[in-house]
Amino acid sequence: xxxxxxxxxxxxxxxQITAMNKWYGQFHVLRDIxxxxxxxxxIVICGPSGSGKSTLIRCINRLEEHQQGxxxxxxxxxxxxxxxxxxxxxxxxxVFQHFNLFPHLTILENLTLAPIWVRKVPKKEAExxxxxxxxxxxxxxxxxxxxxxxxGGQQQRVAIxxxxxxxxxxxxxxxxxxxxxxxxxxxxxxxxISLAEDGMTMICVTHEMGFAQAVANRVIFMDQGQxxxxxxxxxxxxxxxxxxxxxxxxxxxGH
Amino acid sequence: MSDSSFIRxxxxxxxxxxxxxxGIVKWLRENLFSGWLNSILTILALVALYFxxxxxxPWVLNGVWDAGSLNDCRAILAARGEDAVGACWAVLSRWNQxxxxxxxxxxxxxxxxxxxxxxxxxxxxxxxxxxxxxxxMTGGIGLLLLLSLFGLKTDTWHIGLAAAVFGALTAVAWxxxxxxxxxxxxxxxxxxxxxxxxxxxxxxxxMIGLGLVGALALWTIPRxxxxxxxxxxxxLFLSWFMDPISSVLDFFGMILGWVLAPETVASxxxxxxxxRDLLPLQPHVSGGLQSLLPVSLEQVDSDQFGxxxxxxxIGVTAISASLPIGIVLALGRRSDMPxxxxxxxxxxxxxxxVPLITMLFTAxxxxxxxxxxxxxxDLILRVIILVTLFAAAYIAEVVRGGLAALPRGQxxxxxxxxLDYWQxxxxxxxxxxLKISIPGIVSSFIGLFKDTTLVALVGLxxxxxxxxxxxxxxxxWKGIYWEPFIFVGCIFFVVCFSMSRYSMYLEQKLKTDHR
Numbered sequence: 001x002x003x004x005x006x007x008x009x010x011x012x013x014x015x016q017i018t019a020m021n022k023w024y025g026q027f028h029v030l031r032d033i034x035x036x037x038x039x040x041x042x043i044v045i046c047g048p049s050g051s052g053k054s055t056l057i058r059c060i061n062r063l064e065e066h067q068q069g070x071x072x073x074x075x076x077x078x079x080x081x082x083x084x085x086x087x088x089x090x091x092x093x094x095v096f097q098h099f100n101l102f103p104h105l106t107i108l109e110n111l112t113l114a115p116i117w118v119r120k121v122p123k124k125e126a127e128x129x130x131x132x133x134x135x136x137x138x139x140x141x142x143x144x145x146x147x148x149x150x151x152g153g154q155q156q157r158v159a160i161x162x163x164x165x166x167x168x169x170x171x172x173x174x175x176x177x178x179x180x181x182x183x184x185x186x187x188x189x190x191x192x193i194s195l196a197e198d199g200m201t202m203i204c205v206t207h208e209m210g211f212a213q214a215v216a217n218r219v220i221f222m223d224q225g226q227x228x229x230x231x232x233x234x235x236x237x238x239x240x241x242x243x244x245x246x247x248x249x250x251x252x253x254g255h
Numbered sequence: 256m257s258d259s260s261f262i263r264x265x266x267x268x269x270x271x272x273x274x275x276x277x278g279i280v281k282w283l284r285e286n287l288f289s290g291w292l293n294s295i296l297t298i299l300a301l302v303a304l305y306f307x308x309x310x311x312x313p314w315v316l317n318g319v320w321d322a323g324s325l326n327d328c329r330a331i332l333a334a335r336g337e338d339a340v341g342a343c344w345a346v347l348s349r350w351n352q353x354x355x356x357x358x359x360x361x362x363x364x365x366x367x368x369x370x371x372x373x374x375x376x377x378x379x380x381x382x383x384x385x386x387x388x389x390x391x392m393t394g395g396i397g398l399l400l401l402l403s404l405f406g407l408k409t410d411t412w413h414i415g416l417a418a419a420v421f422g423a424l425t426a427v428a429w430x431x432x433x434x435x436x437x438x439x440x441x442x443x444x445x446x447x448x449x450x451x452x453x454x455x456x457x458x459x460x461x462m463i464g465l466g467l468v469g470a471l472a473l474w475t476i477p478r479x480x481x482x483x484x485x486x487x488x489x490x491l492f493l494s495w496f497m498d499p500i501s502s503v504l505d506f507f508g509m510i511l512g513w514v515l516a517p518e519t520v521a522s523x524x525x526x527x528x529x530x531r532d533l534l535p536l537q538p539h540v541s542g543g544l545q546s547l548l549p550v551s552l553e554q555v556d557s558d559q560f561g562x563x564x565x566x567x568x569i570g571v572t573a574i575s576a577s578l579p580i581g582i583v584l585a586l587g588r589r590s591d592m593p594x595x596x597x598x599x600x601x602x603x604x605x606x607x608x609v610p611l612i613t614m615l616f617t618a619x620x621x622x623x624x625x626x627x628x629x630x631x632x633d634l635i636l637r638v639i640i641l642v643t644l645f646a647a648a649y650i651a652e653v654v655r656g657g658l659a660a661l662p663r664g665q666x667x668x669x670x671x672x673x674l675d676y677w678q679x680x681x682x683x684x685x686x687x688x689l690k691i692s693i694p695g696i697v698s699s700f701i702g703l704f705k706d707t708t709l710v711a712l713v714g715l716x717x718x719x720x721x722x723x724x725x726x727x728x729x730x731x732w733k734g735i736y737w738e739p740f741i742f743v744g745c746i747f748f749v750v751c752f753s754m755s756r757y758s759m760y761l762e763q764k765l766k767t768d769h770r
Contacts, residue, residue: 063667090673100668104686104767113682114672146767166672
């Protein structure tokens with residue numbers, strides 16, 4: 001279980017999403033989204049597939065464009081201004097469902113690439129940082145292998161380390177364990193829990209309800225592109241208010 | 256019940272497979288006699304092979320190497336027996352024309368040296384500056400060069416100089432293989448100078464100009480933006496190599512000439528007439544350097560080029576220039592900017608829709624009409640430009656295939672890490688896309704190299720048609736047929752097969768997916 005004492009939430013706002021709407025052509029994927037995330041908060045977003053939860057967190061680092069409303073990340077508003085987008089992206093780390101490691105580079109090169117080219121960190125320093133984070137995700141011995149030689153769980157931990165090497169202030173997780181075998185899910189979740197214990201601001205799209213109960217201080221339930229219910233994990237799981245939430249919870253916890 | 260219960264008490268050890276699954280027996284069974292159909296096919300193939308070789312091998316092997324003319328050959332063959340067959344390889348005493356065209360015989364050392372330097376320039380690129388292959392390639396070609404120079408009866412003094420230079424290059428390859436890339440960078444200038452001769456400062460001034468344009472673009476892009484920087488670079492390029500001022504003056508003169516008398520126009524333009532001699536800058540720079548320090552080789556004109564020398568000049572230049580142009584076109588075709596996309600799509604589709612021969616005729620006849628009147632391009636240069644553009648369109652489509660094959664996650668991961676467009680392309684996307692495209696790119700290169708023989712249609716002496724006809728025009732060899740084709744074909748095969756093997760090496764080398 002996570003060490004809750006260390007996980008402090010501050011009053012400082014990290015992400016502010018106001019009246020945000022997004023369409024794919026005619027299809028209204030995200031409808032009137034309002035979320036405020038404080039620094040140090042750990043938020044779990046869940047919901048049925050197609051509910052827009054991945055699209056929502058992909059809007060936060062502008063992998064997807066929103067058409068209406070406002071998204072402010074660390075005081076920078078996301079608009080078409082490329083400079084602002086690059087600034088936000090270098091402050092926000094993202095972990096994908098399918099890892100998206102660069103297969104033509106070694107693990108160490110995967111980790112040092114962005115610090116060297118975006119942050120202009122000297123190569124040696126970048127490598128030291130990379131080794132530190134590889135220690136942290138417990139696979140320093142794999143540094144000189146290629147991603148294709150690692151197991152899924154190891155690849156996902158490398159992907160987390162790759163994001164951490166940019167020293168982000170916010171981490172986004174887009175279903176990080178959905179593509180993994182059950183045996184490997186735990187090693188990735190452990191990594192995420194230890195990250196939460198270090199006070200990282202995190203937004204996770206996940207169906208790992210055990211993880212949500214252990215580290216989240218808020219659970220957001222989405223359906224049909226809108227936020228249906230959000231609450232503290234204890235209340236959310238034990239005493240869901242909306243019928244839609246109750247149905248969803250009975251389906252995913254039922255087996 | 257006891258039937259369904261089983262517990263293994265000890266694990267089995269691995270054993271050697273049976274005889275039929277080992278060695279040559281297994282290979283024969285699997286590859287030649289795996290079933291009755293394959294056995295029949297194997298036997299049929301052996302029979303066919305026997306008939307093909309029993310007719311052609313004696314002809315090749317009984318060939319006459321030592322004769323002065325085709326009639327001599329026939330006499331020698333007739334003396335061997337009534338129905339003796341044999342090729343007349345003696346025609347290959349004209350090998351030098353197939354290789355060097357009409358290049359002056361006493362200057363053969365120059366293209367030979369250029370070819371050797373080309374290999375040295377390629378070595379660090381082909382082998383990523385890996386020490387061992389780079390050194391072997393440099394040292395090997397150095398030895399070959401010395402042997403060739405010896406065979407060409409070059410002065411001992413020159414051979415000694417070449418030995419010293421290639422010794423030094425081999426040492427550099429061993430100690431600092433990546434530094435050989437400077438040879439690669441300088442090679443276009445050196446190669447041009449060795450082949451065409453003239454003042455050494457001409458190519459130097461061209462390279463300085465290109466370097467300045469590149470440096471200006473790199474320096475200004477982050478400061479004043481892409482479009483302004485490109486305009487500025489284009490302006491520098493024009494003033495270095497062409498004469499935009501005269502063109503502008505002529506244009507205004509023409510407009511004024513419609514309404515004013517010629518003398519009035521002349522008097523209006525007189526104060527600025529001095530500007531006409533200002534540009535282009537390149538001849539001023541090269542002329543100035545030449546007068547300070549004259550370095551020159553005897554000039555050889557383009558109409559003396561021919562044979563494989565011509566094929567290699569066109570092929571190598573077009574290959575090395577079409578890859579970067581093709582990559583830019585492929586990226587442009589996938590660009591979000593509608594104008595860029597439209598230009599790239601238009602160019603690619605236009606070029607792919609037109610036969611290469613049309614482009615070659617354009618090069619030889621039409622191109623002059625489209626260019627400013629003062630510019631006078633050499634025919635070989637014009638052909639190179641159009642062959643390059645032709646190849647670039649095909650390369651662009653091959654590379655686009657590679658780009659499309661990359662999963663979207665790679666683009667997203669690069670974006671999410673904060674890499675900008677060019678960083679993402681250079682570090683993440685292109686290395687993977689090009690790796691996927693290697694077979695297609697190399698096919699295009701091989702096709703391009705073989706297509707260089709089409710320049711015969713615009714009057715250049717390619718090895719297959721041009722030179723062969725000239726050899727046949729000699730009364731001694733009139734009537735000979737297969738032998739020149741086979742000789743030229745063998746050289747083409749060696750070059751194209753090497754490219755194909757290199758592409759396989761490269762694919763193996765870059766394989767990191769471990770599937």
